[in-house]
Amino acid sequence: MVTExxxxxxxxxVELLHLRDLVTLFVHGKRFYGIHELEIDDYMKVAVAAQACLLVLNLDAAGSAEVYPGWTSIILYPGAFVARHDYRDAIGVVHQRILALDGEASRRGPVVLSWEDARPGAEPHGAGRNVVLHEFAHKLDFLDGTSNGHPPLHSDMSTATWAAVFSAAYGHFCGLVAHGHHTPFNDYAATNPAEFFAVVTEVFFLAPQRLQGAYPEVYGQLVRYYRQDPAARRAHHRR
Ligand SMILES: [Zn+2]
Incomplete structure (x- = not known):
């Protein structure tokens, strides 16, 4: 088990045993591909799987035969990779931009990761960042067909409350970035609501007190969504 x-x-x-079961399902259900002669070994598979499965630990995935269903490929690059993205500008002209990425996810497509950034303990972009948690949060967001920062919620949750809490926090965060103020986490969260959800998921699991302090209502919604309370379990762990 990856513990670093x-x-x-x-x-x-109990949770670690459950996580181990999910990791086993994940590793059997997904296919890993190494790019640029990156040799995929069991450690790499388990390392990615453990981080990905942490998100769905309490999302009833164990009852199904597949964790993160509907797609199969995980592509690992040794380091950052280049992607070409087409986008249409305001007057309809299509442009291509070239980006260096550490991860990428689409609805039905593969999850693409830079192993340098995805391996446990790697925090090349600072504490509270984790590309695996980030890309798999996008995969959860995509479950209702669109990536908009609003994954399908449990029946005991309110979509209106989620939307109100997240749009208020996102608006506030974008204001901080626009005015050059200090932000409690990665400014990339201001890109759009989907990126905000993926970034706050990283912070929720890695620096929960920081998210709790900055946006307590967002933290509360994520506790109900992920059915985990990382701040509480860390406090308990320290006692
Ligand atoms: Zn993203």
């Missing part, structure tokens, strides 16, 4: 990643701090024995 901070995201797993405070999980109890």
């Amino acid at each position: 990643t901070d995201a797993l701090i405070g999980l109890d024995q």
